[in-house]
Amino acid sequence: MPNELPVELTSFLDVVHELRVKLYKLKLQVKVLSEKNKFIALGKEGDEESSSNDSVQMLITKISQDAIAFENRLKKLREQNDTLKTQNERGEIQLSDTILRIRTNHTKSLSSQFVKLMRSCQDIQLEIKVSIKQKVCHKIKIFHPEFEDEAIEKVIDTEKVDDGVVERLRKTTNQPTVDYLTKRHQELVEINNAINGVSEMFVSISVLLGMQGELIDSIEQNCDQTKEYSATINQELERTYHLKKKLVAKIVVLSIILVVIVVLIVCAITIPIAVYFTKDKVV
Incomplete structure:
Protein backbone atom coordinates (compact mmCIF):
# COMPACT_ATOMS: atom_id res chain seq x y z
CA MET A 1 0.00 0.00 0.00
CA PRO A 2 1.25 3.52 -0.78
CA ASN A 3 2.30 5.66 2.17
CA GLU A 4 -0.49 7.89 3.45
CA LEU A 5 0.04 11.63 3.83
CA PRO A 6 0.51 12.99 7.36
CA VAL A 7 -2.74 14.12 9.00
CA GLU A 8 -1.54 17.72 9.42
CA LEU A 9 -0.73 17.90 5.70
CA THR A 10 -3.99 16.24 4.62
CA SER A 11 -6.12 18.72 6.58
CA PHE A 12 -4.11 21.62 5.15
CA LEU A 13 -4.54 20.38 1.57
CA ASP A 14 -8.30 20.11 2.19
CA VAL A 15 -8.33 23.81 3.11
CA VAL A 16 -6.24 24.63 0.03
CA HIS A 17 -8.71 22.75 -2.17
CA GLU A 18 -11.61 24.67 -0.62
CA LEU A 19 -9.84 27.98 -1.25
CA ARG A 20 -9.04 27.02 -4.85
CA VAL A 21 -12.74 26.32 -5.44
CA LYS A 22 -13.64 29.74 -3.97
CA LEU A 23 -10.96 31.38 -6.10
CA TYR A 24 -12.34 29.67 -9.21
CA LYS A 25 -15.83 31.00 -8.40
CA LEU A 26 -14.37 34.47 -7.97
CA LYS A 27 -12.72 34.15 -11.40
CA LEU A 28 -16.09 33.25 -12.93
CA GLN A 29 -17.72 36.29 -11.28
CA VAL A 30 -14.97 38.57 -12.59
CA LYS A 31 -15.41 37.06 -16.06
CA VAL A 32 -19.16 37.82 -15.94
CA LEU A 33 -18.35 41.36 -14.78
CA SER A 34 -16.01 41.76 -17.76
CA GLU A 35 -18.82 40.73 -20.14
CA LYS A 36 -21.20 43.21 -18.51
CA ASN A 37 -18.55 45.89 -18.88
CA LYS A 38 -18.54 45.27 -22.64
CA PHE A 39 -22.33 45.59 -22.70
CA ILE A 40 -22.23 48.92 -20.84
CA ALA A 41 -19.51 50.20 -23.17
CA LEU A 42 -21.84 49.63 -26.15
CA GLY A 43 -23.87 52.60 -24.96
CA LYS A 44 -27.35 51.05 -24.90
CA GLU A 45 -30.02 52.98 -23.03
CA GLY A 46 -33.44 52.34 -21.59
CA ASP A 47 -34.81 49.54 -19.40
CA GLU A 48 -32.25 47.06 -20.71
CA GLU A 49 -29.41 49.34 -19.65
CA SER A 50 -30.96 50.01 -16.25
CA SER A 51 -31.41 46.30 -15.62
CA SER A 52 -27.83 45.61 -16.67
CA ASN A 53 -26.47 48.33 -14.39
CA ASP A 54 -28.51 47.01 -11.46
CA SER A 55 -27.04 43.55 -11.95
CA VAL A 56 -23.56 45.06 -12.23
CA GLN A 57 -23.98 46.76 -8.86
CA MET A 58 -25.11 43.53 -7.24
CA LEU A 59 -22.28 41.58 -8.86
CA ILE A 60 -19.64 44.10 -7.75
CA THR A 61 -21.00 43.99 -4.22
CA LYS A 62 -20.97 40.17 -4.26
CA ILE A 63 -17.40 40.07 -5.58
CA SER A 64 -16.30 42.54 -2.89
CA GLN A 65 -17.88 40.45 -0.13
CA ASP A 66 -16.44 37.17 -1.43
CA ALA A 67 -13.00 38.75 -1.96
CA ILE A 68 -12.88 40.07 1.60
CA ALA A 69 -13.98 36.67 2.96
CA PHE A 70 -11.31 34.94 0.84
CA GLU A 71 -8.60 37.32 2.01
CA ASN A 72 -9.55 36.69 5.65
CA ARG A 73 -9.23 32.92 5.13
CA LEU A 74 -5.91 33.42 3.34
CA LYS A 75 -4.65 35.69 6.10
CA LYS A 76 -5.56 33.06 8.70
CA LEU A 77 -3.68 30.44 6.69
CA ARG A 78 -0.55 32.62 6.57
CA GLU A 79 -0.75 33.19 10.32
CA GLN A 80 -1.03 29.43 10.90
CA ASN A 81 2.06 28.87 8.74
CA ASP A 82 4.03 31.44 10.74
CA THR A 83 2.88 29.93 14.05
CA LEU A 84 3.80 26.38 13.00
CA LYS A 85 7.21 27.53 11.78
CA THR A 86 7.91 29.32 15.07
CA GLN A 87 6.73 26.35 17.17
CA ASN A 88 8.83 23.99 15.07
CA GLU A 89 11.94 26.14 15.54
CA ARG A 90 11.36 26.20 19.31
CA GLY A 91 10.96 22.44 19.39
CA GLU A 92 7.37 22.64 20.64
CA ILE A 93 6.22 20.53 17.68
CA LYS A 108 2.12 31.86 -1.83
CA SER A 109 0.49 30.45 -4.95
CA LEU A 110 -3.01 31.28 -3.70
CA SER A 111 -1.91 34.78 -2.63
CA SER A 112 -0.33 35.65 -5.97
CA GLN A 113 -3.33 34.33 -7.96
CA PHE A 114 -5.75 36.23 -5.71
CA VAL A 115 -3.85 39.53 -5.99
CA LYS A 116 -3.66 39.20 -9.77
CA LEU A 117 -7.40 38.46 -10.04
CA MET A 118 -8.41 41.35 -7.78
CA ARG A 119 -6.24 43.82 -9.65
CA SER A 120 -7.92 42.72 -12.87
CA CYS A 121 -11.31 43.09 -11.18
CA GLN A 122 -10.50 46.61 -10.02
CA ASP A 123 -9.50 47.59 -13.56
CA ILE A 124 -12.85 46.32 -14.87
CA GLN A 125 -14.76 48.18 -12.14
CA LEU A 126 -12.97 51.41 -12.97
CA GLU A 127 -13.77 50.93 -16.68
CA ILE A 128 -17.46 50.49 -15.79
CA LYS A 129 -17.37 53.62 -13.67
CA VAL A 130 -15.76 55.60 -16.51
CA SER A 131 -18.33 54.30 -19.05
CA ILE A 132 -21.31 55.31 -16.91
CA LYS A 133 -19.71 58.66 -16.09
CA GLN A 134 -19.16 59.38 -19.79
CA LYS A 135 -22.81 58.61 -20.52
CA VAL A 136 -23.99 60.99 -17.81
CA CYS A 137 -21.63 63.73 -19.01
CA HIS A 138 -22.79 63.26 -22.60
CA LYS A 139 -26.45 63.43 -21.58
CA ASP A 149 -16.65 69.30 -18.17
CA GLU A 150 -14.92 69.91 -14.84
CA ALA A 151 -18.15 71.21 -13.29
CA ILE A 152 -20.09 68.19 -14.54
CA GLU A 153 -17.47 65.76 -13.23
CA LYS A 154 -17.46 67.51 -9.87
CA VAL A 155 -21.23 67.06 -9.58
CA ILE A 156 -21.02 63.42 -10.68
CA ASP A 157 -18.22 62.62 -8.23
CA THR A 158 -20.16 64.18 -5.35
CA GLU A 159 -22.00 61.54 -3.36
CA LYS A 160 -24.96 63.86 -2.65
CA VAL A 161 -25.87 66.24 -5.46
CA ASP A 162 -26.82 69.76 -4.46
CA ASP A 163 -30.60 70.29 -4.52
CA GLY A 164 -30.11 73.51 -6.47
CA VAL A 165 -28.43 71.61 -9.31
CA VAL A 166 -31.28 69.08 -9.41
CA GLU A 167 -33.88 71.85 -9.42
CA ARG A 168 -32.08 73.63 -12.24
CA LEU A 169 -32.08 70.44 -14.28
CA ARG A 170 -35.80 69.96 -13.66
CA LYS A 171 -36.56 73.46 -14.94
CA THR A 172 -34.48 73.15 -18.09
CA THR A 173 -34.70 69.41 -18.82
CA ASN A 174 -37.58 66.98 -19.25
CA GLN A 175 -38.40 64.73 -16.29
CA PRO A 176 -37.35 61.39 -17.90
CA THR A 177 -33.89 62.82 -18.49
CA VAL A 178 -33.65 64.06 -14.90
CA ASP A 179 -34.72 60.61 -13.67
CA TYR A 180 -32.15 59.00 -15.96
CA LEU A 181 -29.34 61.24 -14.72
CA THR A 182 -30.38 60.77 -11.08
CA LYS A 183 -30.41 56.98 -11.44
CA ARG A 184 -27.08 56.91 -13.26
CA HIS A 185 -25.57 59.10 -10.55
CA GLN A 186 -26.81 56.75 -7.85
CA GLU A 187 -25.33 53.81 -9.75
CA LEU A 188 -21.99 55.61 -9.91
CA VAL A 189 -22.09 56.25 -6.16
CA GLU A 190 -22.86 52.61 -5.38
CA ILE A 191 -20.27 51.26 -7.81
CA ASN A 192 -17.71 53.69 -6.44
CA ASN A 193 -18.47 52.54 -2.89
CA ALA A 194 -18.00 48.92 -3.96
CA ILE A 195 -14.71 49.78 -5.66
CA ASN A 196 -13.56 51.62 -2.54
CA GLY A 197 -14.51 48.59 -0.45
CA VAL A 198 -12.14 46.41 -2.43
CA SER A 199 -9.54 49.17 -2.67
CA GLU A 200 -9.44 49.59 1.11
CA MET A 201 -8.66 45.91 1.45
CA PHE A 202 -5.71 46.13 -0.95
CA VAL A 203 -4.51 49.54 0.13
CA SER A 204 -4.19 48.09 3.61
CA ILE A 205 -0.46 48.14 4.34
CA SER A 206 -0.52 44.81 6.15
CA VAL A 207 -2.21 43.04 3.26
CA LEU A 208 -0.14 44.54 0.47
CA LEU A 209 3.18 44.22 2.26
CA GLY A 210 2.33 40.71 3.39
CA MET A 211 1.45 39.50 -0.09
CA GLN A 212 4.21 41.41 -1.85
CA GLY A 213 6.66 40.23 0.80
CA GLU A 214 5.76 36.63 0.08
CA LEU A 215 6.28 37.17 -3.64
CA ILE A 216 9.56 39.00 -3.06
CA ASP A 217 10.75 36.23 -0.73
CA SER A 218 9.87 33.69 -3.38
CA ILE A 219 11.79 35.66 -6.02
CA GLU A 220 14.77 36.01 -3.68
CA GLN A 221 14.75 32.29 -2.97
CA ASN A 222 14.67 31.56 -6.69
CA CYS A 223 17.52 34.03 -7.26
CA ASP A 224 19.55 32.41 -4.48
CA GLN A 225 18.92 28.99 -5.98
CA THR A 226 19.92 30.32 -9.40
CA LYS A 227 23.13 31.72 -7.94
CA GLU A 228 23.87 28.38 -6.30
CA TYR A 229 23.22 26.56 -9.57
CA SER A 230 25.38 29.06 -11.46
CA ALA A 231 28.22 28.65 -8.96
CA THR A 232 27.94 24.87 -9.19
CA ILE A 233 27.93 25.01 -12.99
CA ASN A 234 30.97 27.29 -12.99
CA GLN A 235 32.79 24.91 -10.67
CA GLU A 236 31.90 21.98 -12.89
CA LEU A 237 33.03 23.87 -16.00
CA GLU A 238 36.31 24.80 -14.33
CA ARG A 239 36.79 21.22 -13.17
CA THR A 240 36.01 19.95 -16.69
CA TYR A 241 38.49 22.42 -18.15
CA HIS A 242 41.27 21.21 -15.84
CA LEU A 243 40.39 17.58 -16.53
CA LYS A 244 40.47 18.33 -20.23
CA LYS A 245 43.92 19.89 -19.91
CA LYS A 246 45.16 16.88 -17.95
CA LEU A 247 43.59 14.54 -20.50
CA VAL A 248 45.29 16.37 -23.38
CA ALA A 249 48.61 16.20 -21.54
CA LYS A 250 48.14 12.48 -20.92
CA ILE A 251 47.28 11.91 -24.58
CA VAL A 252 50.43 13.78 -25.67
CA VAL A 253 52.60 11.79 -23.25
CA LEU A 254 51.00 8.51 -24.31
CA SER A 255 51.49 9.45 -27.97
CA ILE A 256 55.19 10.16 -27.38
CA ILE A 257 55.57 6.89 -25.48
CA LEU A 258 53.82 5.00 -28.27
CA VAL A 259 56.08 6.65 -30.88
CA VAL A 260 59.17 5.74 -28.84
CA ILE A 261 57.93 2.16 -28.44
CA VAL A 262 57.23 1.91 -32.17
CA VAL A 263 60.69 3.31 -32.95
CA LEU A 264 62.31 0.84 -30.55
CA ILE A 265 60.35 -2.05 -32.04
CA VAL A 266 61.30 -1.00 -35.56
CA CYS A 267 64.92 -0.62 -34.51
CA ALA A 268 64.87 -3.98 -32.76
CA ILE A 269 63.65 -5.62 -35.94
CA THR A 270 65.61 -3.71 -38.57
CA ILE A 271 69.03 -3.64 -36.84
CA PRO A 272 69.45 -7.48 -36.61
CA ILE A 273 68.29 -7.81 -40.21
CA ALA A 274 70.76 -5.17 -41.34
CA VAL A 275 73.57 -6.87 -39.41
CA TYR A 276 72.65 -10.25 -40.92
CA PHE A 277 72.74 -8.94 -44.50
CA THR A 278 75.98 -7.12 -43.81
CA LYS A 279 77.64 -10.38 -42.63
CA ASP A 280 76.40 -12.21 -45.74
CA LYS A 281 77.96 -9.62 -47.97
CA VAL A 282 81.27 -9.85 -46.11
CA VAL A 283 81.30 -13.66 -46.43
Missing part, protein backbone atom coordinates in the same frame (compact mmCIF):
# COMPACT_ATOMS: atom_id res chain seq x y z
CA GLN A 94 7.96 18.31 15.17
CA LEU A 95 7.21 19.02 11.53
CA SER A 96 9.45 18.17 8.62
CA ASP A 97 10.87 20.97 6.46
CA THR A 98 9.02 19.40 3.54
CA ILE A 99 5.61 19.92 5.17
CA LEU A 100 6.43 23.53 6.08
CA ARG A 101 7.70 24.19 2.56
CA ILE A 102 4.54 22.67 1.01
CA ARG A 103 2.33 24.86 3.22
CA THR A 104 4.33 27.98 2.33
CA ASN A 105 4.36 27.29 -1.42
CA HIS A 106 0.61 26.61 -1.61
CA THR A 107 -0.16 29.77 0.38
CA ILE A 140 -25.97 66.61 -19.55
CA LYS A 141 -23.97 68.26 -22.34
CA ILE A 142 -26.82 67.62 -24.78
CA PHE A 143 -29.24 69.70 -22.71
CA HIS A 144 -26.69 72.03 -21.12
CA PRO A 145 -23.75 72.59 -23.47
CA GLU A 146 -22.77 75.62 -21.38
CA PHE A 147 -21.75 73.35 -18.49
CA GLU A 148 -18.00 72.84 -18.33
